[in-house]
Amino acid sequence: MVPAPVVLGLDFGGTKIALAVGDLTGRRLGARTIDSRADSRVDSHDGSGGAAAALARGLAAAHELLSEVAPGQELAGVGAATLGIPYDDRVELAPTFPGWGELPFGRLVRDAFPGVPVRLATDVKAAAAAELRWGALAxxxxxxxxxxxxxxxxxxxxxxxxxxxxxxxxxxxxxxxxxxxxxxxxxxxxxxxxxxxxxxxxxxxxxxxxxxxxxxxxxxxxxxxxxxxxxxxxxxxxxxxxxxxxxxxxxxxxxxxxxxxxxxxxxxxxxxxxxxxxxxxxxxxxxxxARFPSDAPLIGALALGVEAAGAALGEEAFA
Structure with a gap:
């Protein structure tokens, strides 16, 4: 029997990065949280180095989480939420995290998961997506x-x-x-x-x-x-x-x-x-x-991952 596909949700914040793996209904199979600014020396001495290191840690932690909770299972979609407004080549309106705006955010996320459909959103829009799909805005x-x-x-x-x-x-x-x-x-x-x-x-x-x-x-x-x-x-x-x-x-x-x-x-x-x-x-x-008042951006990132997977796999995968 072929293992069921999974989706990945990533929530990049100014102080923490939250990660979750879920099934195609968005049910969480495993989650992890890491510090966004583990190396303050890099943050303070290199304009984008701390931000780049934070993103790299988050993506590495995501791969570790996938290996732990979904070994051998297909990754069908990734949703990535972030402070600021994400594009493939930058993040706009993210002044509270030095260097974050200069990162090619979308491109780096896509490069980390080759061939997997990815959807990006602000943390607040991801939270709204969670409330729309599963919560108080349904x-x-x-x-x-x-x-x-x-x-x-x-x-x-x-x-x-x-x-x-x-x-x-x-x-x-x-x-x-x-x-x-x-x-x-x-x-x-x-x-x-x-x-x-x-x-x-x-x-x-x-x-x-x-x-x-x-x-x-x-x-x-x-x-x-x-x-x-x-x-x-x-x-x-x-x-x-x-x-x-x-x-x-x-x-x-x-x-x-x-x-x-x-x-x-x-x-x-x-x-x-x-x-x-x-x-x-x-x-x-x-x-x-809201139904998810505190961790909605992460749940929303999972919702984005489900949407990305749905577009790629077709609705029959969710029946």
Missing amino acids: SCDPGLYLNLGTGLAIAIVAGGTVITGAHGASGEIGYNLRSPADVYVDEGRRTILEHVVSGQALETTGSTRLGRAVTAADVFTMARTDRDAAVLTDEFVRELAMHLANLTIAVDPARIVVGGGLVRSWDQIETGLRRALAAAVPFPPELSV
Whole structure:
């Protein structure tokens, strides 16, 4: 009996690389996580060396995982998700990982798995793909996936697919203008939304205004009892709510699902978002936490791998 084919999912983040092997339904057969920046000396002294080494470690770990959990089985598809917007010859909008933008990302992934169909996506679009195929956005048209993590972005689901945009950059609301004063001002000379509304922004602002080093999670925890922290989280949620309400008016989604690390503080975020949607949107959508709030990009990478395999093998392979 010929062993069943498998798919591979790769999620390249700024601090960790997550890998998983699954069957053609996306069921995980094995997984592994490694550090993105194992050699900080290389990262700090070579513009792209640390990034190249991280990618090489991830691809090597993927081959090891395949050998361990699926020896002798055909690799039918690979899905690769990453911070930034991936192309075959580069990654755009990935400033938090020095050198990552210069890597020929897609080409290196394809070279690592010759002859295997590969699909690429941003981490947030991969997360939305997971929610669309197996999660809270299934049969939802249109829908929004809101990622509240280190950064800020959304993904739009419509017509049974995740909308990519002309350059793969749809949903990059972290670059949104924040006021009329920002109009005509280049990005480098204004404060973009992600610099105010994101986990990294809340950590930076909180550490400055609260007088000690804190994480975004610390700020939300402190906000339950500390007035200054409560002001910070109220500002955070209010500005997020404004942009989410405007986007909802434009798209008219049936449902919004929220994922990312900050959903751990959902009870402090949900009320403000619901209040804004109810007040501003003609037809307020459903609002909930995503089915896969923390590891959706990896599950989404598996979903991309399943899609790549399906296109190559034909639907009969999935019957």
